Amino acid sequence: MSSSIANETVGSASVREGRTLWEMLTNTYVLYFVSLAGFFLLWDRVAYLHVFGDSLARPHVVAQKLYMLSQVKFAGTNLAGHIWVSTQRVLIGFGLASVIAVPLGLFMSLNQYANAIVKPIFDLFKPMPPIAWVSISILWFGIGEFSKVFIIAIGTFVPCLLNAYNGIRLIEPELYDVVRVLGGSRKDEIIQVSFPASFPAIFAGLQISLSVAWTCLLAAELMNARDGMGFLIKRGMDTHDPALVLGGMVLIAAMAWLSSLLISLLERKACPWKRSIENL
């Protein structure tokens, strides 16, 4: 009797050990590392073997390029300067659009007259891809800062407004009944239900807008710019410098990722009830 128990214990212990090794290998972070290392290795090999001729730079060459640019001035400013110029354009365009579009979207969904007036115009412009505005904005505003900010603002306006609008539209109507039954007014319904319930949708809209903003920025800077990350890419293209093109791409991606992280952090602050969903 006791020996059989002992045998079982030994058996299960060895099974568990085997499992631990397997678990270690299949640990998510280990897999992340394997996947990334594999990617960079593949990139390096493909570049080294000149699969795309000489138009693909090896990863460490891209890194060196970025380091070099951070040390010396290139087209009037160093790397930090280029990053900052682009970021400023995004912040201003995105900021302007969201400050107008979110309240407008909320207002439209709360007021049927505002909705009836704005919605047809909005629906007219909605399907227009934002990049289509690049040429016309250069015609209108020239090649200065304003035309770039304008493109970004136009592009980000739509998702900001749409999400704020739908965020309120999709609220369970019975939640308003709760407020009414508890003795609340129409104003209470808006403050206690409409606003907080639409927060997650608003933040989702901001996230989409932000990624649109970086796309628009790139389009605007590729068309014409004397500085910024898009300019670096364009210059790399013109001078056939693949390391510069790739470096610019990596930078834009990094900035887009960083800014989206920032919005996520803001959302956690604004919607603590959602944070606990993620932490569960």
Added chain:
Amino acid sequence: MTAEPSPTLKIHCEDVSKTFIQKGHIGVPVIRDISLDVEENEFLVVLGPGQCGKSTLLRIIAGLETPDTGYVTLDGQPIVGPGPDRGLVFQGYMLFAWETVMGNVEMGLKLRGVPKHERREVAQHYIDLVGLTGFEKHYPHQLSGGMKQRVGIARAYANSPKVMLLDEPFGQLDAQTRMFMQKETARIWEHEKRTVVFVTNNIDEALFLADRIILMEGKLPGRIKREYVIGLPRPRDHAHKDILELRAMITAQTELVL
């Protein structure tokens, strides 16, 4: 309906009918000619199968819908809209996901401008009463179904309504939790007596809780079919012979097994 209204009459519905105009349809009559009285501190259960206008009747008493014909009075005053004198517990919980348990329970008091310190105290009392002590800072999604509905009940109670209206409050719970919540409801009601209108499609629930059962017709438009006074002492036992007798009687009256 010729007799003098009794001095303890709380709610009076007189020939209430309601027809909804649904998109692309002619009007759907949902309830027709419903007349009923609820005495002060009476536990009235409205029993009926799915889709017979139970929620609509309750929403009319709550003042969220207006009847097409007939009227409802509370303490002799006609009901013209929702108000804090009637607490409603919703069929689908309807908690504020962005508020904690405390935030949900104190909402009514907050809306009526009760100072924070005071409303916290009242809300805490009802959170304790429904057995959620320690969960004040939890958000609704962190609670089980039974706990969510406790919040719904506490939220309605905290507003100190004269009348509690409960719309199939335990419809989404499993049988075990449901039975437990029925006991809890009886306990809370014994503790803080209120006039209650409790809607359910569950005959055992009705027999366990009711002073009086209003049995609804099993199809639209909803009408009152019969009335049963349940004069049995509490706490009740589902397997008690009087209960089983009543159960058989009511079941015989309904086409569907409830």
